Amino acid sequence: MQLIMEHLSKQFKNKIAVRQIDAVLSEGIYGFLGANGAGKTTLLQMICGIIEPTSGEVKVNGENNIQMGERFRDILGYLPQEFGYTPGFTAKDFMLYIASIKGLEPKYAKRKTIELLRLVNLEKETNSKIRTFSGGMKRRLGIAQALLNDPKILILDEPTAGLDPKERAYFRNIISEMSKDKIIIISTHIVSDIEYISDQVLVMKKGDFILQGTPEELLDKVKGEVWSCRIPHKKWVGFESRYCVVNSHVLANDVDARIVSLEAPIDGAVNVEPTLEDLYLKCFSDEMEAGE
Ligand SMILES: Nc1ncnc2c1ncn2[C@@H]1O[C@H](COP(=O)(O)OP(=O)(O)OP(=O)(O)O)[C@@H](O)[C@H]1O
Ligand SMILES: [Mg+2]
Structure with missing residues (x-):
């Protein structure tokens, strides 16, 4: 068929x-x-x-x-x-x-x-x-x-x-x-x-x-672009508008964030295994910013 x-x-x-x-x-x-x-x-x-x-x-x-x-x-x-x-x-x-x-x-x-x-x-x-x-x-x-x-x-x-x-x-x-x-x-x-x-x-x-x-081929497209990082509160302001933030958890001293970016968003960021949700958010992050 x-x-x-x-x-x-x-x-x-x-x-x-x-x-x-x-x-x-x-x-x-x-x-x-x-x-x-x-x-x-x-x-x-x-x-x-x-x-x-x-x-x-x-x-x-x-x-x-x-x-x-x-x-x-x-x-x-x-x-x-x-x-x-x-x-x-x-x-x-x-x-x-x-x-x-x-x-x-x-x-x-x-x-x-x-x-x-x-x-x-x-x-x-x-x-x-x-x-x-x-x-x-x-x-x-x-x-x-x-x-x-x-x-x-x-x-x-x-x-x-x-x-x-x-x-x-x-x-x-x-x-x-x-x-x-x-x-x-x-x-x-x-x-x-x-x-x-x-x-x-x-x-x-x-x-x-x-x-x-x-799904594997698509995951390959964001391999190396997904980061786990800790961002101090004072640097966090503006981060969300500059980066594609998949997840963020505000802690006492900093923010624990998962970010899709070609390069490390901050010193100490660690590359993590991508999921399709990371790819999806990367594809549509521009629409979210524009509020579409
Ligand atoms: N009968 C219609 N007349 C005019 N515009 C329409 C009509 N049906 C859909 N559209 C427009 O076409 C575009 C695609 O709509 P569609 O419903 O196919 O999207 P979708 O991906 O199914 O969205 P959703 O996830 O919200 O169901 C939208 O901009 C919508 O406003
Ligand atoms: Mg629909």
Whole structure:
């Protein structure tokens, strides 16, 4: 299976949300990492064929996704960022309802509903109304509905929004288990959600992929640039605006800080092992300063 984005662009009036994206995806897990407004949702909606690109196209095994129509929807699973749940439905009703929209056989739909509610740990809530669900439970139901047709292409737009740390860990495990024969795209701005499970991480900024590679390849890009240091209080003033500060802990005599910088920010700074969060903050520190 091959999913190709060819010079994909989307413009809303005078706002370019996605600019000339090219990418080739095959089976595996892809983490699309980007700040708010980077263009993740717009890009995913074009991949799903929900919105048309202004220029360029998405191809699945050489065929245009929109022209494929139903044949494309049959192999697609999608969890939108904003998902409308019907509060009066039970989890089971909701799953069967989505299954009918997808045109699945009732018998298959019933079997799959039981299997998937178990997979996302909602087995006990099968007959509970969605209005009684927490945000995390709704998100898990959203993940389950995206899997109803056993999709070959699974697109999850911020699937972990609202999940607590235990639910996040559980989510990572179920996604990595099912990735063998699927193309899975996960968009997020939470680095830890994709750091350990992605085969490829694509960092999106202002509508473009600015970095792409395996987590190890991306970590290599900040190797030698992450520092742990102690900064005296009087020097700390102004430090934050001059450097990309990942963490800081104010202590009695000085500030214990983690900083991304090409050169040692202060005498005695020690190089430490980078994480993807360091890279992310390096990529987006200019936007944070500008308050975007
Ligand atoms: N329908 C629309 N009309 C006009 N502008 C839009 C529309 N949809 C998105 N945009 C703009 O396109 C840019 C990208 O938005 P998009 O929602 O794709 O970003 P995102 O990376 O998903 O952000 P978030 O992390 O907040 O979900 C933003 O500047 C947004 O304001
Ligand atoms: Mg979005």
